[in-house]
Amino acid sequence: MTNHTPPIIGLAGGIGSGKSTITKCFNNLGVQSVDADDVARLVVQPNSDCLNKIYQRYGEDILMNDGSLDRRSLRTIIFNRPEERTWLEALTHPAIKEEITSQLSKLTSKYALLVHPLLFETHQNAICQLVVAIDVPKEIQIQRVISRDNTDQESVEKIISTQLSNSERIHRANLILENTGNIDEMNAKVFKLHQNILELISC
Template sequence: MADTTPPIIGLAGGIGSGKSTITKCFNKLGIQSVDADDVARLVVQPGSDCLSNIHQRYGDRILLNDGNLNRSALRTIIFNQPEERLWLESLTHPAIRDEIKVQLNATYSKYTLLVHPLLFETNQDAICKLVVVIDVPAHIQIQRVMNRDRVSQESAEKIMGTQLSNSERIERADLVLENAGNIVEMNAKVFKLHQNILELLSC
């Protein structure tokens, strides 16, 4: 039986690069998306094996009063103790990968956008037909993270330090999307990129 799963187009960009906004532009064009950040939240929901293991390792301090994961507490642990970040990744990355596969198999648009901040770091680029990388200056990323997550500049820089740099991602990209300007300009850029992707997929 022929594989009817749509081609996968990776959308890679570091934290604060504007992935969510850009994804919505693609969604408006009828392109479905699977977001690794959403999946990462899904696999640690109350009752999940991942959250149970995290709780067992760190105790009640890692849970909010309602039983959900205390992301702020976990962030403090993993960015101050690199070995703990590696442990967490060894636990969550396989679960995230499996759930991404499930969600990708349920899509049916002309192609599916796989939105992933660690696309290359987790080797998920291997399942992508093409990879689009978002290019945004590092100082803008840091400011966005500080404003959005209410963290210090030092914390924002630590998070970025666990990811590839923009230049490293761009070197491995098939297509680059500059995230500068307003939303109207971004919609126009995404429409042009969408047409380009369709042309490349038809080759």
């Protein structure tokens, strides 16, 4: 990273915790962000090194008709076979980390938000000056993902079980953002948190 990279603030939250909505609230305040989920999609786009290796391992079943990755098929494989998840993470995590670093180095806001569902699990918290954990009940997470992804409860619970628990994430973070209200309440909470972060990074 260059010396011009702004302070990095991690935003950690499991699947269905509302990371995208919260990120938009920060973006509306002029805070630039890098989303690890977006980067994860970027490193497996058609003709990428990662996708070629995934294809070599799993064959045609892993591709959509347009040659892009069938994420649902891949998810089924890795959540039923832990050794395959380990293999996939060893392939993609270094590429994701490199791309995140590259994108963060180009940001110019007073601080940059690194939005990451596996911030602590991938040790990306090490590059963050502060970490904000999203506090959301598991039941709300499950319902959000079921309605968003048109999936079933068992599949969602499997994904949640591979991530840090809500309480563990909160325990490791510097700041906590509760996400149980409506968008107006969230905008107000994010504005307050934004002011707090600006004070903390200027100390």
